[in-house]
Amino acid sequence: MIEMDPHPDFTAPLLEWYDANKRDLPWRKNTDPYRIWVSEIMLQQTRVDTVIPYYERFMEKFPTLDALAEAPEDEVLKSWEGLGYYSRARHLHMAVKEVKERYGSRVPDNREEIMSLKGVGPYTAGAILSIAYGKPEPAVDGNVMRVLSRFYLITEDIAKPGTRLLMEKLVRKMMPEGRAGDFNQALMELGALICTPKSPHCLICPVMSNCRGRLEGMELSLPVKKKAKPPRPVQRLVAFVEGEDEHEGKFLIRRRPDEGLLAKMWELPHYEIQPDTMATSQLGEQLLKEDGIYANIGEWILNEEHTFSHLHWEMHVYRCRGRMVSERTLSSDRYRWITVDDMQDYAFPNVFIRIIQNIHHRDT
DNA sequence: GACGCGTGGCC
DNA sequence: TGGCCAAGCGT
Numbered sequence: 001m002i003e004m005d006p007h008p009d010f011t012a013p014l015l016e017w018y019d020a021n022k023r024d025l026p027w028r029k030n031t032d033p034y035r036i037w038v039s040e041i042m043l044q045q046t047r048v049d050t051v052i053p054y055y056e057r058f059m060e061k062f063p064t065l066d067a068l069a070e071a072p073e074d075e076v077l078k079s080w081e082g083l084g085y086y087s088r089a090r091h092l093h094m095a096v097k098e099v100k101e102r103y104g105s106r107v108p109d110n111r112e113e114i115m116s117l118k119g120v121g122p123y124t125a126g127a128i129l130s131i132a133y134g135k136p137e138p139a140v141d142g143n144v145m146r147v148l149s150r151f152y153l154i155t156e157d158i159a160k161p162g163t164r165l166l167m168e169k170l171v172r173k174m175m176p177e178g179r180a181g182d183f184n185q186a187l188m189e190l191g192a193l194i195c196t197p198k199s200p201h202c203l204i205c206p207v208m209s210n211c212r213g214r215l216e217g218m219e220l221s222l223p224v225k226k227k228a229k230p231p232r233p234v235q236r237l238v239a240f241v242e243g244e245d246e247h248e249g250k251f252l253i254r255r256r257p258d259e260g261l262l263a264k265m266w267e268l269p270h271y272e273i274q275p276d277t278m279a280t281s282q283l284g285e286q287l288l289k290e291d292g293i294y295a296n297i298g299e300w301i302l303n304e305e306h307t308f309s310h311l312h313w314e315m316h317v318y319r320c321r322g323r324m325v326s327e328r329t330l331s332s333d334r335y336r337w338i339t340v341d342d343m344q345d346y347a348f349p350n351v352f353i354r355i356i357q358n359i360h361h362r363d364t
Numbered sequence: 365g366a367c368g369c370g371t372g373g374c375c
Numbered sequence: 376t377g378g379c380c381a382a383g384c385g386t
Contacts, residue, residue: 043382050372050381084370087385121384141382161365188382197380198375228379229367261369310368350371 009210010151011176011183017206018186021193023048026055031181033107033132034065034096040127041092041119045085048192054083065107068093069100077264077347086265086347091119109133122164131181138171139184140164143191149223150195150213158223231312237284238270238304238315240359241295241322243337250337251356252293252322253346261308266336266346268355269293270315284318292329295320301359306351317355 022028025048027039038058042051058079062068068076073093080089095117099107107128108114115125126139138144145158145167152170156163176183194205202214213219241252254269256262271287281297288295298319306313329335338346340360343353 040382045369045381045383046371047373047381082371084372085383087369088383091384119384123383127382139382142380143382185382192382230378263369306370308368308370 010207011174013206014186014190015176015179015182018182018189022185022189023193026052026059031132033109033128034068035059036128036132037107037120037124038062038068038092040124041088042083044088044124046083050083054080065096065105066100069097069105073264074347078345081347082350082353084350086262086349088119090263094118095120107132109135111137122168126168127184129180130184134178134180136172136175136180138168138175139188140167140171141188143188143195144171144184146197146223147187147191147195150200150219151207151211153212153216153218153222155222155224157226159226229310231307231310233312233314235273235275236270236313236315237273237287238268238317238355239284239288239293239295239297239320240268240301240317240355241288241293241320243322247322247337250339252325253336253338254291255334255336261311262349264347266348267352268317273316281318284320288320291335292326293322293335294324294326295322301362302355304351304355304358313351315351315355317359319359 027035029035039051039055042055042058061079062071062076071093073090076089076093077086080086083089098117099105103113108117109129111125111129114120114128115122120128123139123141126137129135129137130139142158145163148154148167148170149156149158154163154166156166158164171184171187174183190205194201200219202208202211202219205211205214208214211219213222239252243250243252252269253266256265256267258264269288269291271284273283284297285295298321301317301319304315304317306315325335336346340356343356348356
């Protein structure tokens with residue numbers, strides 16, 4: 001026996017609701033695969049309202065895949081400044097260059113090739129294939145898992161990789177003919193607007209009447225998700241090193257390593273310290289000297305806390321007078337003397353922008 | 365499978 | 376106020 005539509009009371013009302021309620025978002029103007037791609041990367045773990053201005057600027061600066069492929073990496077990183085998860089920008093840039101060279105600037109339209117691109121995983125691949133190419137591929141993100149875990153009362157931990165596979169199977173079975181992109185987006189839109197994590201708006205939900213989670217009063221305890229480990233606290237001594245003589249009016253910045261946390265971003269020099277040794281100027285001067293920076297630690301300026309997903313920095317910022325920086329250090333090209341105005345040429349994590357602007361404010 | 369990887373908004 | 380969360384991916 002052939003099942004015509006195993007989910008008639010979900011798919012149809014959902015699509016109808018989506019048609020009437022979908023938001024007017026900049027990446028919904030057309031289905032250019034490159035535009036969809038950029039939007040999906042930016043939207044990873046990031047809110048729509050945060051992404052919109054970044055997306056607008058990014059598409060203005062890099063309107064086509066070729067434009068992005070030909071841009072210097074530092075410019076791409078600068079366009080991502082403040083958005084977080086900066087490896088997304090570097091991976092997107094790498095992947096776009098790959099598409100330009102290997103596929104003649106045409107974004108692949110099959111799972112194998114598109115998944116081989118840096119930064120494109122199962123979700124993003126499904127999103128591009130369905131939205132840009134109309135292929136019946138699932139695009140299962142956090143929204144989709146929340147919606148489906150509630151509707152079908154699925155109690156698997158959504159933090160486990162296997163759960164996503166289960167959801168993808170479900171979506172494949174539910175996928176309506178000819179409307180793959182709309183269906184995937186409708187699932188996410190429902191999760192974003194109605195089936196929200198904390199206080200779902202069940203009374204106006206288009207599929208309320210068949211939602212098992214709701215019917216059994218479980219909507220607030222779904223989805224099941226294992227708690228993340230708390231960020232590890234670390235103390236850092238931050239050196240605001242002001243130049244003398246020919247570097248008068250400038251301060252010293254440093255480029256981070258090519259891999260890892262905030263890779264390739266610029267920052268103020270800072271060093272891990274033990275809680276009980278902080279504020280000892282001798283230790284600070286020793287740490288700076290190991291980097292080839294000869295400076296005196298001066299007055300304490302401010303403390304700043306910053307929490308990453310896995311780290312919590314407690315930053316103690318000190319004013320320093322930079323007598324000189326060793327030739328080896330400067331020639332490494334990872335250190336620069338700059339003014340506040342020069343910051344427009346360098347990509348900084350937000351935490352350092354805050355610190356520098358704060359210092360600049362109190363100095364002027 | 366577990367961890368590393370940013371940031372800001374929300375209640 | 377702080378813990379939680381948001382259109383995940385790489386290793």
